[in-house]
Amino acid sequence: MKSILSKFTFAVLMFSSFYCFAWGLTGHRVIAEIAQHHLSSKAERNIKKLLQNQKLAYYANWPDFIKSDTTGVWKETSSWHYVNINAQKNFQQFKDSLEAQKSPNLYTQIENLAKKIKDKNTSEADKKNALVFLVHLIGDLHQPLHVGRYEDLGGNKINVTYFGQNTNLHSLWDSKMVEDRKYSYTEFANLLDIKSKDEVKTIQGGTLQDWLYDSQKIANSIYFHTPKDSKLSYDYNYRFEATVERQLLYGGLRLAKVLNDVFG
Numbered sequence: 112m113k114s115i116l117s118k119f120t121f122a123v124l125m126f127s128s129f130y131c132f133a134w135g136l137t138g139h140r141v142i143a144e145i146a147q148h149h150l151s152s153k154a155e156r157n158i159k160k161l162l163q164n165q166k167l168a169y170y171a172n173w174p175d176f177i178k179s180d181t182t183g184v185w186k187e188t189s190s191w192h193y194v195n196i197n198a199q200k201n202f203q204q205f206k207d208s209l210e211a212q213k214s215p216n217l218y219t220q221i222e223n224l225a226k227k228i229k230d231k232n233t234s235e236a237d238k239k240n241a242l243v244f245l246v247h248l249i250g251d252l253h254q255p256l257h258v259g260r261y262e263d264l265g266g267n268k269i270n271v272t273y274f275g276q277n278t279n280l281h282s283l284w285d286s287k288m289v290e291d292r293k294y295s296y297t298e299f300a301n302l303l304d305i306k307s308k309d310e311v312k313t314i315q316g317g318t319l320q321d322w323l324y325d326s327q328k329i330a331n332s333i334y335f336h337t338p339k340d341s342k343l344s345y346d347y348n349y350r351f352e353a354t355v356e357r358q359l360l361y362g363g364l365r366l367a368k369v370l371n372d373v374f375g
């Protein structure tokens with residue numbers, strides 16, 4: 112029994128790490144670019160120093176690229192990109208099941224990385240890696256299906272077609288829903304980043320757990336509107352256009368908040 116179970120767990124892990132690729136290139140860069148606009152001057156200075164004057168967007172996808180590394184150094188990071196939780200009735204239940212998860216995941220790692228950066232004993236090289244991961248993972252947290260259900264691995268097992276092409280729900284939300292808008296990442300960031308100071312403050316409010324719960328609620332709506340074998344096209348984009356934009360904007364503003372807290 113034990114070996115069947117461990118084979119099953121292994122298969123699930125292989126499956127999830129193979130398919131989980133997070134917001135595509137543009138999505139992560141839009142989030143990083145919006146955050147860049149909202150850094151405090153102290154955070155901006157400290158980050159510039161760590162990244163040798165490079166901008167956040169340049170590094171935003173690196174934690175996905177290293178999934179192809181064959182040395183095994185980054186292997187343990189593949190589970191950091193998501194936290195799968197089945198739908199919960201309310202925030203308290205969500206929080207309980209989030210905290211019950213012991214293995215490293217999106218939630219535990221965002222907290223760890225922030226601590227690592229604040230720790231005076233962390234080397235500059237490790238601080239830089241932690242920063243890059245933080246930029247990426249706050250992005251992943253705002254792709255709702257990175258806080259999706261266990262049973263379908265955040266939508267990876269829900270096959271759909273999108274304009275006649277075979278794909279799955281997770282991958283559709285990672286990239287196609289963003290890339291199909293045909294904006295460059297800077298164009299998209301500039302178009303979205305138009306909120307007033309007060310609105311920005313409201314969006315940046317709440318805790319990491321609130322933000323995860325927010326994503327899960329959106330994931331539930333996506334699941335509801337996208338049963339398996341759905342044939343999706345213009346009407347699906349129309350329905351979720353505002354959701355995609357909201358998540359990119361909120362991701363960017365909240366990333367700035369986290370970075371200002373950590374580096375400010």
Ligand SMILES: [Zn+2]
Nearest residue numbers: 132133192251
């Ligand atoms: Zn990712």
